Amino acid sequence: MARRSIGARRNPASQEAILDAAEAVLREAGIAGFSIEAVARRARAGKPTIYRWWPHRTALMLDVYKRFKNSRSFPDTGTLRGDLVSFLEHHLLGFWKGNLCGTVYRALVAEAQTDPEAAKVLIAYQAERKAFSARIVDRAKARGEVPEATDSALLVDLVVSYAWHQLLLDQLEEAMTHAPAVVDVILGGVPGYRG
Amino acid sequence: MARRSIGARRNPASQEAILDAAEAVLREAGIAGFSIEAVARRARAGKPTIYRWWPHRTALMLDVYKRFKNSRSFPDTGTLRGDLVSFLEHHLLGFWKGNLCGTVYRALVAEAQTDPEAAKVLIAYQAERKAFSARIVDRAKARGEVPEATDSALLVDLVVSYAWHQLLLDQLEEAMTHAPAVVDVILGGVPGYRG
Structure with a gap:
């Protein structure tokens, strides 16, 4: 050996x-x-x-956060719409709302704005999470719900962006009620749009 | 008198x-x-x-930021798509990228995560800006591009959320190249989606 x-x-x-x-x-x-x-x-x-x-407190905080996150099940409802609504409503907004995680994540984002080491940690974590979450869209491709050429990363980015914005403006509760409408716009666009 | x-x-x-x-x-x-x-x-x-x-440094920082912002012209291209792309690409991402404003705004968002007074200031500013930016969608309603019932606030929220997320992850340059694709998804949804 x-x-x-x-x-x-x-x-x-x-x-x-x-x-x-x-x-x-x-x-x-x-x-x-x-x-x-x-x-x-x-x-x-x-x-x-x-x-x-x-190496620093941000990395330690992130590992506490990840431990909570990893204990959550990932959405698999059988439809893209169902998965994205569940992802947004429960995996992101509801997860942050229900416990210490929202506060910890807000602090992580805040620290990343002024501390380059914290930024590196957060950016790497985001890339890893988004690659993982893109499976939602990839499964929909396999089911034929969306074409192969669909930009999985962009769809995930839009959902995560919306969630971050609401977290950082302290509007999680209200945002949870909007989750289905948000996903409907991202998947189907504005009803009756004549561009 | x-x-x-x-x-x-x-x-x-x-x-x-x-x-x-x-x-x-x-x-x-x-x-x-x-x-x-x-x-x-x-x-x-x-x-x-x-x-x-x-009353505190955050309020003063925000007023410096607003002075920059108010010196910018607001998009009015004649189409909803044109306005939203310009809003996202130039009014938000490009504005933050080009000068001190991105750094100041990142600091404002960061402070709002731990300081309740800063949060109040930022939340009030966001509400004011979003009401203003919703005019983009309201003008499109007047032109008949979208139905009257369209949720202007939600569309603006999606665009602003995406921009914030990219700012906070320090990805403004790359995000600017995605602006048209982001707006196309928000207006038209995922091409070929069969939900």
């Missing part, structure tokens, strides 16, 4: 423990009280241990 | 001088160096004078 450096691998147990501590700090102290130092104290870990895995 | 309180009216000359100073501070020191104190120093004004007109 090849020698492996133990230091180079993450230790799943400790990593989970630190994410648990990070989540607890976020719940109790909010974004303003969230720091690598506070998480280290809570986890009874050394700051260097945390920094070895997460 | 009714008595008027001089103190209650803004003095246009001084207000412009302070906005000039605020713009100069933003250009030279960036968002990080922008403070009421720095603007007061630059304008040779007292901090209380500035605070009387602008």
